[in-house]
Amino acid sequence: MMDTEARLARLEAKDEIRELTARYCHAVTDGDADRIVAFFCRDGVFRAHTSAPKGHDELRAFYQAVAGQTHKPFIQNHVIEFQDEEHATGRCSVEIRVMQDGRAYTQAGHYHDTYRREDGVWRFAERHYHRYHNVPWTEGWQK
C-alpha cells in the first residue's frame, strides 16, 4: 500500500503522461517538428511500419517530412502502468485525419508507449504505432 504522498504523485504522473500524449497530438496537428521532438527522451524512438527514427536529430528529420502531410491525430482509450516512479508503459487508441496525394485519408490504430522521466519531465522513451488501416476517407477500410 502506497502512502498519501506516493498516491498523489502517481495521480499527478498519470495526468502529466496523458497531457504528454495530448500535447503530442497538438504539435503534430500544428506541424511543429521541434515541439514534437522535445516530447521524446534524448534517445527516444518512434517506431512505425518500416522506419524507426531514434534520437532528436533523426526524429526531427522524420517529423519535418511528416509535417507536410498535415496529420491530425485524435487519441483515446489511454491505459498507463508504472514499473517504478520513473518508468511507465501505456496503450492508447488513435484515429488520424491526413492528406495523402491530395486526398483525404483516415487511419486508425494504437500506440504502445514507453514513458520515462528525464530531467524531471515525463517523455516518450518509445512510441510504437500499430496501424489497423490507412485508407482513402471516401473508400473506407477493407479488413
Next chain:
Amino acid sequence: MMDTEARLARLEAKDEIRELTARYCHAVTDGDADRIVAFFCRDGVFRAHTSAPKGHDELRAFYQAVAGQTHKPFIQNHVIEFQDEEHATGRCSVEIRVMQDGRAYTQAGHYHDTYRREDGVWRFAERHYHRYHNVPWTEGWQK
C-alpha cells in the same frame, strides 16, 4: 466535505473506472472475449438494441460472436458520478469502426454505465449502449 483520504480515493476510483472503459475498448479491438467478460461483475449485463446478455456465460457467448466483426471502439466524453464508495454511474460517447457483411461501417452512440466495486476492483454492473447510427462508412448517416 470529504477528508484528504476520501478525496484521494475518489480520484483513484475515477482513474480506475476510466481505464476500465479503455481496457474494454482494447479487449474488444483485440477480439478477446475472455478479457472483455472479466471487466463485468459476475451478474453484469450488456444491454444493446434487442439483446441483453447477463452473467459471464451469456456475456462470453455474446462477445465471442461479436469478436468476428472486429469492432474497434473509441471512447470519449466520460462523466462519472458516485452513489457511494462502491457504486457509480457514468456516460461516455463512443465511435466504432467495424466490418459488417464485408463492408466498412461506422457507428456512433453512448454508453450509460453502472459501475460496482467487486472483490476490490471496479467493474461494469451494466453497460447500456444507445446507438445513434450504424451505417456503411461510404454512405454516412441519414438522421
Next chain:
Amino acid sequence: MMDTEARLARLEAKDEIRELTARYCHAVTDGDADRIVAFFCRDGVFRAHTSAPKGHDELRAFYQAVAGQTHKPFIQNHVIEFQDEEHATGRCSVEIRVMQDGRAYTQAGHYHDTYRREDGVWRFAERHYHRYHNVPWTEGWQK
C-alpha cells in the same frame, strides 16, 4: 512546490474541467440548449467563425438554433493550464458528426477554452472553436 491540499485541489479542478467539456458534448448531443448555457459563466462567450454570442441570453438563442442540426461532438487531447486557483485555459481537439441540409457532415477542429470558477463551479468563460474543415461525410476534406 505546492502542499498536499493544493495538489489535491488542482487534480480535482482538472477532473472537474474535463467533465465540464464532456458534459457540454452530452448536452449538445441531446440538443438541450438550457443545459449547455449553464456550462458558461454569466458573461461567457462562444466564438466560432463569424459569430460570438455572449451572455446566457445570446448563448441560449445560438444553441437553440444549433440544436436542430443534431451536432454530436467528440472531444479528445485535452490539455489544461492554470493561471491561479480560479482561472485556467485549455486546448482540446474535437470531431463533430452533424446533419446539414439533410446530409451527413464531419467536422474536425479544436477549442481554445478559458475556464473560470464562478459560484464555486468551473465554467467556460470563453470557448473559441478553430475549425479545420466541415465537409460532407461522403466527400472528405480538400485541405
